[in-house]
Amino acid sequence: MRRAFADTRFGPPAVGVASLLLALALLEALIAAGVINGFIVPRPSQIIAAIPRIIVEEDVLDRFLQTALEALWASLLLTVVGIGLGMLLFRFRLLRLATETWVAALASAPVVLMYPLFLVIFGRSATTIVMIGFAAGLSPVILKTVEGFAGTRKVLLDVGRSFRLTNTQLFHKILLPAALPTIFVGLRLGLIFAMINIVGVEFLINFGGLGQLINELAERYDLPGTYGAIFFVVLVSVVFFFCAERIERWLRPGM
């Protein structure tokens, strides 16, 4: 019986959501009973009630658009520079051999910690936020672009050559279509890294869109508002990752 329930489509996810709601109800009861300090953790009902207020009073739509615009600029930079550098490394094998390890090392480096340096160079502005997002997402785009081009099946290239395609035709008709799904994986990863860092730096430097909202509410000690804003930003992030994943699956049906 238990196994049958575990195999149903909606059963386990419903249990997951139900246990989350139960935890929130328990929290509400514990705060109401004074077991948990209500000045540190606001009641879930207060947080839910604060969400419409912050949406109306704190220009959440404008802030969302501001963060989205920063993410758009970062993604444009990632696409142009990241894919460009990836193609360069694929085209020149020696350059790839010499620098691929460095690019991989950059992926594990805490780039976002350079934000004070970016503040000095670009000032407390949207440019700093965009550049941090760009720098944080660059490595996966480069590495996945190289991987995509290098993974093109040799037989496809041989077919192209047997048709006497020029190098440009070979690139447009064979290499690019074959590499595109892998390049998109890199772009998705890069954009996720960029998005995380954009919201994070907005919070840290108290500038921009959704990240700044949390900082402002926390500084005003608007507890339900702070928790509500964090919930809202987490929700936006989750929807963003979910959509990116769906688009990738749509582009890569065999995945």
Place this chain on the structure above:
Amino acid sequence: MAAAGNVGAIAPTAQRHVLWLRAAIIVVVLAVWEAVAASGLLFRDVVPSLAVIGKAIGRLLATPDFYRNLSITAAEIAGALLIGGLAGVVVGIAIGANRFLARAYESFIYYLGPTPKIIFFPIMIMWFGVGPGSKVAMGVLSCFFPIAVSAAGGMREIDKVLIRVGRSFRVTAWQMVSKIYLPAMRAPIVNGIRLGLGVAIIGTLLAETKLSNRGLGYLIIQAYSVFDMPRMYALLTVLFVLSIGVNALIGRLATPGRRGVD
């Protein structure tokens, strides 16, 4: 992601060319940096000369204050990795071993994992205060998710024969974990810890830059606030070298055949 250097066998001549090219790139980058520093194109001190940065690194490494702050940050990160790592492994094993739990709760971990953790810092300050507690909590929050996801994946990849052998010997639940699950999951757990360490470093240090009076993050933001650019470059350089070095060291543990011969 493409493994670094995964480009087939390299002939000795090509290896020499690669080394020369690497040296040439480093020389060009350093020369361009020095030229920009001398040109005055950017605001003074934004790009200090390499000699000035070198001296700043020397001064930094010679100061006891740096090691005191380094030890504070290292302790915070170690604490975060210990708590977050243990919680991540336990949750990962539970989710990886039980299909029902995985279907009920794994999507929470999967989708919450990549959200920006630093936005939880105001909550952590309220819960754990402005001291090291909130920084450790930020590290825990950061490293829990990659370790749990990695441990759950590793748990599912354990050879079913090993699990059946354990059950046929009627071992206890703890023996199953210590004798079968954990040894068989060594590589994914170490990889998870490697990923977790990277994000724990970021989470802890970002929290230190936001609100702290000790630690490497505090030193970085202090250098920024007094516009001591050579010191900031020195701190960032040392931090990057340490992060990448520790990451590479843990990565070696995950690679089979790297352990010493018994």
